[in-house]
Amino acid sequence: MTAEATIDTGTLLERYLQVRRASEELCKPLAIEDYVVQSMPDASPAKWHLAHTTWFFETLVLKPALPDYREVNPQFAYLFNSYYNTLGPQFYRPHRGLVTRPTVAEVFAYRAHVDREMERLLTGAEQKGWEIPEEVIVTGMHHEQQHQELLLTDIKHLFSRNPLYPAYAGDYSLPARRARRSPGPMRWVKLQGGLREIGFSGDGFAYDNETPRHKVYLRDFAIASRLVTSGEYLHFIQDGGYRRPELWLSDGWGAVQAEGWKAPLYWEEKDGQWFQFTLSGLRPVDPAEPVCHVSFYEADAFARWASARLPTEAEWEVAAAGVPIEGNFVEDGFFHPIPLRDPGEGISQLFGDVWEWTASSYSPYPGYKPPEGALGEYNAKFMSNQYVLRGGSCATPRSHIRVTYRNFFPPQARWQFSGIRLARDL
Amino acid sequence: MTAEATIDTGTLLERYLQVRRASEELCKPLAIEDYVVQSMPDASPAKWHLAHTTWFFETLVLKPALPDYREVNPQFAYLFNSYYNTLGPQFYRPHRGLVTRPTVAEVFAYRAHVDREMERLLTGAEQKGWEIPEEVIVTGMHHEQQHQELLLTDIKHLFSRNPLYPAYAGDYSLPARRARRSPGPMRWVKLQGGLREIGFSGDGFAYDNETPRHKVYLRDFAIASRLVTSGEYLHFIQDGGYRRPELWLSDGWGAVQAEGWKAPLYWEEKDGQWFQFTLSGLRPVDPAEPVCHVSFYEADAFARWASARLPTEAEWEVAAAGVPIEGNFVEDGFFHPIPLRDPGEGISQLFGDVWEWTASSYSPYPGYKPPEGALGEYNAKFMSNQYVLRGGSCATPRSHIRVTYRNFFPPQARWQFSGIRLARDL
């Protein structure tokens, strides 16, 4: 995580509280029961997300910085540590949903306690001579924003397992429906290769995995002007996409057969019509929307079917460089990708809507050095068996994303808001 | 389920409401969060138990009997059917814990609705000419009592997974501690064999699997005067019981190795002392208590180590015939087996405290006929790969048990309150 320029603690506290409130806002539609359950090992209970993000500040900020800090419960250090071996043993991840206590109310009390102490730290530091680990606090805020997105994707997965199809949010489709029309044909935007630079440098926050900024050599290439739509993906399905091994990577074809994939996650066919489970309940698939909840394998197979390929992360970053960060983010309240309203001339939908799978394995940039200590475990140890996704989604906070941001998931993962942008050689 | 003599509907309603209230009483110590989770596929969420027992009355009593009955939610028929193929498809059992909605409040409302309708049926039947399926209603009450016991054993399992060791009930050990002293030596009580009768006949309720009453030929045998204690079981452990394959059935030894068993379920050793998780939290093992939470395999291995064997269910029933049904039941509020206070002359602890594993596979009695319809699935289809247990436990309602009662669980099951009584040949 790259150094933050000095900021005044008042602003820091304000931003801290804003992020913390945003997490709690997202929980408003939940019943107590919804906070508790872990619907698969990859997911976590909402309650756990609220507690784990709090544990981050307690463990990495308050305990080192506040000499008289008192824990709410010493066992929380064990229960709510996710994967930081440096910070001690962790409760077995697939059992996170078995821990009905602390209750939801107790978790909110834990949050309130930590927030009060953070406030005490930030307002009292100057007088008491406490050292403020600004960089860690800012990292903790970005960390909490990541968990805001996960909280939503995990709740969506949980609700999707319930035959009553509970809705998290109101009807996202009202605003979307206004726009429901074809987003127009996809165009190929040509970009020049050569020696280019990607990666983060400069002021402001970035994760360590975005650094160092470095040179890459690219060939000339073309990138799609917009995301692949559900309508286009339906053609792939109807053309036997899930039954033709020649379109798939070998491991992808294995996943198709082992998992019985026939469509994106959350899609189901009823009497010849396709529906999808959304955070607003079960809805017909809208062909104008960006397709969503596909794995890397599906994105790759679709690209092969379309005589194209996925962009590398370097190509994506070069294409997105300088494009303003605008799009359909969590603050828009749709919690679902929406049809492109205004195609324009350039490359659309680079930010928001859906995370875009790239052809790039998640690996360290040349010259990458993980930070010392616990934060060294944040990103570096996951650099195998994952692919990079770019651009943020409809569940990402707007202030969380950057052009250099590298998200990563295993190639078979489908429960994130993940979609497809095509590229091709020239 | 054997015919009930005619009873007046007022009494029936009163008993019905009593059983229903008892279920809700047992839930009083639970937080909302505790109702939701399924801690293993064999267990069910408390919420599910409350709804399923309600579904039983709705489906088997109200829908057939009340012409104008209106369901709360038609999908409950699917969600809360346990295993009755005759009554339609069932929600996938291992996913019962994923259904956070209906909420706990909605489940209680469902219960209230069905209770009101049951009251309407029972009070209005005479006037409206509705036929009252008394036998089914009585079966439903016994069914709900079975689930009261399961609700407790499932909550115990759930709480045991939580490193905070939540307690369901207050300190059971206070009354027990008064009695904490050796229950005295186990004596062998000799019983005469010959042609004997077992099984249910006569008035009152019994499950179909207890019938018909029939002759069996028994050899002379001896049965233990009391249950095996935790202290005696500790000797088995200390004598290498879990490390000596010659003491075990082959499948039992397989389970020891696959599961890593080293002691009864819920026991754990800390610094050389044995503790057990109870519904009152973590407690030291009391050597005077009946040992509990052992599988059939462990009971069988202990018996072999003790140069004895388990009784057959016929032997048990012959030994228990005429013994008054007294003991430590759920109404006593200990939720745990307690040391024998007053050994007496005869056979003690036959009822309550712990279910007693027998050497008998669960199979149909000679001449057994399962009932027609859905109730034919209640017991008959489970007659393979299970063993019979007798006598009820500290989680069984006192009015639920009979000398002919046949409980049954797979030989590896340990989460019920199951213990050991020895027998031997003469």
Next chain:
Amino acid sequence: MTAEATIDTGTLLERYLQVRRASEELCKPLAIEDYVVQSMPDASPAKWHLAHTTWFFETLVLKPALPDYREVNPQFAYLFNSYYNTLGPQFYRPHRGLVTRPTVAEVFAYRAHVDREMERLLTGAEQKGWEIPEEVIVTGMHHEQQHQELLLTDIKHLFSRNPLYPAYAGDYSLPARRARRSPGPMRWVKLQGGLREIGFSGDGFAYDNETPRHKVYLRDFAIASRLVTSGEYLHFIQDGGYRRPELWLSDGWGAVQAEGWKAPLYWEEKDGQWFQFTLSGLRPVDPAEPVCHVSFYEADAFARWASARLPTEAEWEVAAAGVPIEGNFVEDGFFHPIPLRDPGEGISQLFGDVWEWTASSYSPYPGYKPPEGALGEYNAKFMSNQYVLRGGSCATPRSHIRVTYRNFFPPQARWQFSGIRLARDL
């Protein structure tokens, strides 16, 4: 294993060599390659059967009896011990097929060595004063006969996995075809209940699990005059037998779904006709033959569909008492059940053709005591989760079977020659 009356060692040696030669005769049709492979964990390579039966004599007879006995290879004690914990650790069963050395030739040399030493023991005992453990030798011979049957059923399973459908034997169907006609209708033969005796007593060999002879009380019952045919089983299939949960035990229905059972093992449908893999290759299903390779669950479901039930092992033994031991055994060289030629008046096909599933769990007889030492592990430790089968099969040596013989397999096992005889209450 019950005591053998004194016999002269010459006769014993002759019988020993006869049994040993029979094992090797059965291997004549095998290629070297066929001896090596283990096609599932329940099965063993032919090579292993040949070595394990040899190990039995080496370990339990030669090492104790011959002071100067020298092993071929000390590691064979580990490699070829099946499950006798008393005799030391065992090579991991599912890996028996990974041990390509010793080669087949080396295993035959091992057999020859042990046979020579057995001959030396039996011919030299009187002069040298060696004690002959006759009982153990006779048990070893019966043990080897059991493995002769397993060798055939394991080879059948192995060959069935090969898409080339290799044949072990010539055309069994020639003699069978002469008889191919309906075996005539099944009749119910009524038998009187009351206090009866079953189990072994008297002279000659029997396994320990057949003892002691003891009283059982039976109700009057009827037993089928012959085995269920493949034609009758086809009606069950065509009537939706594998799609109707109400016909099945709960665990049986679970097996149907988990395993995708649609017919007996080795049956396959091609263009609307049913074929079965046999030791003579792939053949059309002959409706006149006894049905074969069904599990206990299928036998039980078929019986329920036929408004009947399976006999208990006591009923079977009472029905078979006094019936001469005649039938289609391994010496007949069909290696497959054959149609009933001559129905007669009484109960047919009790011996040979197929093992008959009974309704009885495999459990100790009242008063049963396992032998001391390693032979105590032969039968006793398997007395859970298995069902008793009676009567022998077309792969059983004729001299191996008795009316009191108790075979046992888990309820889902299908690779033995196991079939169905019906019974019913009167």
Next chain:
Amino acid sequence: MTAEATIDTGTLLERYLQVRRASEELCKPLAIEDYVVQSMPDASPAKWHLAHTTWFFETLVLKPALPDYREVNPQFAYLFNSYYNTLGPQFYRPHRGLVTRPTVAEVFAYRAHVDREMERLLTGAEQKGWEIPEEVIVTGMHHEQQHQELLLTDIKHLFSRNPLYPAYAGDYSLPARRARRSPGPMRWVKLQGGLREIGFSGDGFAYDNETPRHKVYLRDFAIASRLVTSGEYLHFIQDGGYRRPELWLSDGWGAVQAEGWKAPLYWEEKDGQWFQFTLSGLRPVDPAEPVCHVSFYEADAFARWASARLPTEAEWEVAAAGVPIEGNFVEDGFFHPIPLRDPGEGISQLFGDVWEWTASSYSPYPGYKPPEGALGEYNAKFMSNQYVLRGGSCATPRSHIRVTYRNFFPPQARWQFSGIRLARDL
């Protein structure tokens, strides 16, 4: 696979027969039994390798080229197709070891038949006007060489499962022992970065995945002068390497725990000394040898422990460019990596001994196009979840390797001769 310059058919036939003979030479030490068994799903029986490589020529050369070609057995097309969906369905891979027929003799006859037909094709083409698919034939020869290496690694795995530790070859350690002394300290060789080229172009054979030759931008870096030795790896073990999660990628640490890794594959500790199973049987670990049979995860963890990293494949190729292809290959007959004899000034052991794990995920080179047809499945569909290894091993034919050669295996694979070379940033 890149085009071969025109060659005369006589030379082609000679080279073909040489490769074919080499496969059969490698089988000389095998007993019939050793050809049959598949010791894990990743491995194949020796018999299968011999048949599959033959199937390749039959299917891709003889059937298209020889109008009157007659198959030995039409089902071989199904049995011996590995993974080419384009060429029809494939026998289930994990069951390759269940197919005892065709016998080994029949497989050799199949080889002889195909070899005769290949000879007929190559000698008669000119006269008959048949078209010779030279490129496919050459690919088939390289394909067979790859399987020669796999045959050895699969036999090694099979033999290692046998507690008798059979030896495939004589004592490799005699020549090695002469050299047994420290290979001297590892030196860092500095290399200059900048815009470089990697990948294949020009004449001669190469696989499609080595193309196109393309530019990459590299930073300056240092690469180790030699391979990591077993002695150095022992220090890693002794320093708690397998017990310290901070040294491992998250998935790697998961593998350590799930698989119980404590040392390289085939290593075992006896009374404080380390032994390794080799193709010459069980031998003490020689600290001077290159360490072998480590996974990518172990290579990566070792590098982190050594404050270094693995080279990328581009770095490796740049370092190896121009180095002569000399080393310990299969023809040397050691079948095991050997200590470095003559360190010299430059970079040693780049070729032979062990495959060297790189930090690079196996992915397509920029501008890569897979070939049309079945050969398009050869490499392209495996481009996920694998890492690139470089340089060949002691089981690789010398004529098979190139500086641009990209081998690939999943990061947890250990049964190949895979080792470690370090790199670091400058």
